[in-house]
Amino acid sequence: MINPFFRSFKIVLLLLMPFIINAQVQQETPPPYNIKTVSFRQNDENVYPFFKLGESFQLTFDDLFGNEANYYYSLTHCNYNWTPSSQLSINDYIEGFDNQRIQNYQNSFNTLQIYSRYTLSLPNKFTRILLSGNYMLKILNEDREVVFTRKIIIYENQVSVPMQVKRTRNMEHREEKHNLDFSIKTEAITFQSPLQNVKVALFQNGRLDNAVYNIKPQYTIGNDLIYRYDKETQFWAGNEYLYFDNKDIRNAVNNVLRITAGEIYNNILYTNEARANKPYTYFPDINGNFFINNTRLNVENVNLESDYAWMFFSLKAPAYFGKQDIYVCGMFNNYAKTEEYRMEYDRETATYKKAIMMKQGFNNYMYVAADKRGVINEEDAIDGNFYQTENDYTILVYYRRNSERYDRVIGIGSANSENIIN
CATH class of the missing domain: 2.60.40 (Immunoglobulin-like)
Incomplete structure (x- = not known):
């Protein structure tokens, strides 16, 4: 005979299941x-x-x-x-x-x-x-x-979000981190309970995998909300993205070492070395982005006439072997930490290697170390962290009045660390 308590519990669980799933x-x-x-x-x-x-x-x-x-x-x-x-x-x-x-x-x-x-x-x-x-x-x-x-x-554009990228005040990481100082200003909205009802999300180069959430206003001046934290609004600065350009898919140029033929072209890239212990070197990047391009004669539509190639990545970073997985990431794969982009370690050459099929053009990429859950090791980044690194930063402001049923996004702010100040 079924215990009445368990029968009641089962009924309640079934009734609550849609809400549990929905949450x-x-x-x-x-x-x-x-x-x-x-x-x-x-x-x-x-x-x-x-x-x-x-x-x-x-x-x-x-x-x-x-x-x-x-x-x-x-x-x-x-x-x-x-x-x-x-x-x-x-x-x-x-x-x-x-x-x-x-x-x-x-x-x-x-x-x-x-x-x-x-x-x-x-x-x-x-x-x-x-x-x-x-x-x-x-x-x-x-x-x-x-x-x-x-x-x-x-x-929506209901508020303005003036912001400034600064070097961190924390002397331990002064050479490695960016800090975002910002405020939220508006004449269109009188905030109700801003500590509870206003939320922000901070993004570096449009990435969702290392975004910063749940930062409350530090203080208010009238209706303005001020965020001038020392730690809570910081990002590891990273390094400039690596790149290759294979718009001419049959010629080895622009970080492509050599080309071999197959069912599709194989583009073998030069081996990268971990840059964490090397001095910062400036070279322009597009902050993880990519664009499709094809220099073949008489191309009318690069989106349909650009080909795919096997891109062979290799990385010298033996210090990471046996500690964390390494992935090739960028906007081209939405920074996914999946098997398709996880590098394999070659013991004979002490080199991480991976072949990825990618569409020809100009591509930024980076090497990311992460644990089995996909949590990124940003502090011990493969290519290091340098305050001189040029990054895009975006802040989105959420607000839900006491009577509203959903979280609105009422404003956006952006800044670039090229204009960093002390």
Whole structure:
């Protein structure tokens, strides 16, 4: 006979299950092997996933199967902490419908590697986003199974966020860290309980994997919120990104050591050495970004006529062997720490190696050490931390009035460490 207590507990658990599931933090699902070159774009350029409410943007990706498969999309509004906004229905934050098929796709031509390129534009005739906030964008297959997901943040311009990148006051890390001093100013909003209702998220080069959250205002002056912390708003500065340029996929130039032929081209890169114990050297980068390019004659559409190649990365960093995994990361793979990008250690040469299929063009990349959970070891970064490093910094401001049902994003601020001050 079933104990009445356990019967009651089971019923309560079943009733609560939808709320428990709904409260789960939404994590990005990396794409499978056949999906490549996923990027958000505006004005034909790759951009960070932060968009003003009402402005248009695109998500593009290539499917290496090249079979014109059907893909669909859906959007989920989320709270500041990336749990679904349970008090909103889809009709609250979308005008029209989601779960629609991506209708804009084209096939590659004049390439060794075939692929179909998909473009999702938002807003479109089916879907318009009505509210600011965090969104999880899901790409689904024909069976409505999730293929991959990406986070986007939609903001309003209700507040200004003046900010300045400074060297840290902590003498121990003065040569290695950047500190963000900023404030939130507005005449459009009178903040209710700002210590509880105003939240911020701080980003370095548009990355979500090392963002800083849950920083409260240090103090207020009238309606202005002031953040002048010594530790809480700091980032490890890192180093300038490494790069290669294979827009001429058949010639070994721009950090490509040599080319070999196969079903597609193999581009072997020069071996990199860990730079943590070397002096800082300035060279311009694009802060982890990439752009597709092809210098072959008579190319009309670089997005469809640019080929894929196997890029062979190698890294001399024997001190990390047996301690942490090392990954090749950048905007080209959304800084994913997956097996596809995890390097393997060659004992004979004491070198980490990895082959990754990538679309030709100019690519920034970095080597990231992380534990089995994907937690990054930024303090002991492979290429070191130098306050001279040039980084983009972005701050997004969230606000929920006492009577509101969701977290709005009411403003954005940006600065670059090129203008760093003491």
